[in-house]
Amino acid sequence: MVLQKTGHKMGEIRLEFGWLDWVFLSIYNFLLVETMCSRFGIRHGNVKMIPDPEW
Numbered sequence: 001m002v003l004q005k006t007g008h009k010m011g012e013i014r015l016e017f018g019w020l021d022w023v024f025l026s027i028y029n030f031l032l033v034e035t036m037c038s039r040f041g042i043r044h045g046n047v048k049m050i051p052d053p054e055w
Helices: 010-017 019-039
Strands: none
Touching: none
16 A cells, blocks of 8 residues: 555545545554654643653
């Protein structure tokens, strides 16, 4: 699956990739954002997750 950035709109990308690929990309992007937020101690809603000091 090759992602071409040629100025497509979201609808065109969804039709080009197909429904399952679009769901996969959406889930992948969501998990990527969650991983980055967790790694930097940031959660949605301005709630910080700070590791325990003894770790």
